[in-house]
Amino acid sequence: MHVDLDYFYAQCEELRNPSLKGRPVAVCIYSGRTEDSGAVSTSNYEARKLGIKSGMPIAFAKRNASADTVFLRADLGHYDTVSDRIMNFLHTFSPVMEQASIDEAYLDLTGIVSSFDDAADVARRIKEGLLAGEGLTCSIGIGPNKLIAKMAAGVNKPDGLTVIRDDQVEDFLSPMPVGRLFGVGRVTEKKLNEEGIETIGQLRERAAPDTRRMFGSGMGGWLYNASRGIDEEPVMERKREQYGRIVTLKEDTRDSGILLDSARTLLQDVVEMVRKDGQAFKTVTFIGIMDDLSTRTKNRSMQEYTDELEPCMRMMPQLIAEFLGEHSRSLRRMGVKVSNLGEKKGQKMLSDFT
Numbered sequence: 626m627h628v629d630l631d632y633f634y635a636q637c638e639e640l641r642n643p644s645l646k647g648r649p650v651a652v653c654i655y656s657g658r659t660e661d662s663g664a665v666s667t668s669n670y671e672a673r674k675l676g677i678k679s680g681m682p683i684a685f686a687k688r689n690a691s692a693d694t695v696f697l698r699a700d701l702g703h704y705d706t707v708s709d710r711i712m713n714f715l716h717t718f719s720p721v722m723e724q725a726s727i728d729e730a731y732l733d734l735t736g737i738v739s740s741f742d743d744a745a746d747v748a749r750r751i752k753e754g755l756l757a758g759e760g761l762t763c764s765i766g767i768g769p770n771k772l773i774a775k776m777a778a779g780v781n782k783p784d785g786l787t788v789i790r791d792d793q794v795e796d797f798l799s800p801m802p803v804g805r806l807f808g809v810g811r812v813t814e815k816k817l818n819e820e821g822i823e824t825i826g827q828l829r830e831r832a833a834p835d836t837r838r839m840f841g842s843g844m845g846g847w848l849y850n851a852s853r854g855i856d857e858e859p860v861m862e863r864k865r866e867q868y869g870r871i872v873t874l875k876e877d878t879r880d881s882g883i884l885l886d887s888a889r890t891l892l893q894d895v896v897e898m899v900r901k902d903g904q905a906f907k908t909v910t911f912i913g914i915m916d917d918l919s920t921r922t923k924n925r926s927m928q929e930y931t932d933e934l935e936p937c938m939r940m941m942p943q944l945i946a947e948f949l950g951e952h953s954r955s956l957r958r959m960g961v962k963v964s965n966l967g968e969k970k971g972q973k974m975l976s977d978f979t
């Protein structure tokens with residue numbers, strides 16, 4: 626199963642500001658050189674109708690915009706927090722989950738369901754749970770493997786649910802342009818088109834030696850299999866590299882007492898997540914999102930791995946003092962992050978040696 630959260634950044638913004646609903650919204654990453662330099666990261670469907678799409682330069686998008694179009698600065702810390710909650714929720718449906726990006730995950734339902742109908746029931750429960758718990762919609766694809774699940778999730782958006790059984794794979798793929806085959810980039814697509822191959826069905830008609838001649842054995846072999854819907858990639862849990870939490874402060878502040886209290890609350894959450902995963906860490910980072918929305922960080926590492934709150938809190942006052950010494954602006958949001966993950970010394974249980 627592939628779960629894809631719909632127009633995620635823009636949907637997060639609509640949720641915390643319901644007055645945006647129904648208006649075109651473009652969430653942008655500003656590069657900061659001039660007022661409009663940067664690109665659209667995600668747009669909602671109203672904005673897409675105006676031709677405002679992700680990857681588009683902001684200045685260009687503004688030419689397409691209607692008077693009521695809203696351009697927002699991406700608040701990645703907020704989307705991360707929402708994403709973390711959702712990924713934890715999805716994980717309850719299968720112990721084998723691969724988070725593919727901030728808004729996409731694969732779930733392996735092998736051994737959990739015994740039919741595609743049962744899998745569709747799981748998908749409905751996920752969709753209902755996400756809507757009730759977060760107010761968010763997603764699109765879900767179910768297939769015999771990751772490739773087909775991913776492509777199935779993509780054909781019916783937003784709020785879609787598409788099931789492709791083994792015996793439907795070829796009919797599903799055949800009419801699609803080759804560029805839609807997940808993994809085929811622009812260069813490969815162009816090369817295939819030049820060979821007279823426009824659809825995935827046409828690609829399948831080419832013999833293996835033919836695609837190998839065109840693309841070499843690696844890519845050629847992959848194309849041969851993928852055009853047949855063959856994909857053996859397992860759903861693989863990716864190792865996390867960091868744990869963090871960010872919060873918006875009640876008001877912009879430089880008060881070290883307020884920051885320290887807030888750091889303690891956030892660190893309690895973070896340490897709990899780390900422990901639940903059986904991890905430990907060496908580095909603690911204090912994150913400040915300043916009143917001009919710039920992000921600044923200050924970190925410090927410990928000699929030994931830990932999974933406890935106290936060692937972090939011992940160094941936090943100085944970390945905050947140094948941070949405030951280096952930056953003169955007030956903080957609008959603050960966060961903490963732990964990284965440099967590893968295993969805590971001496972945490973092996975006696976049972977590990979029996």
Ligand SMILES: [Mg+2]
Nearest residue numbers: 629630631728
């Ligand atoms: Mg998405």
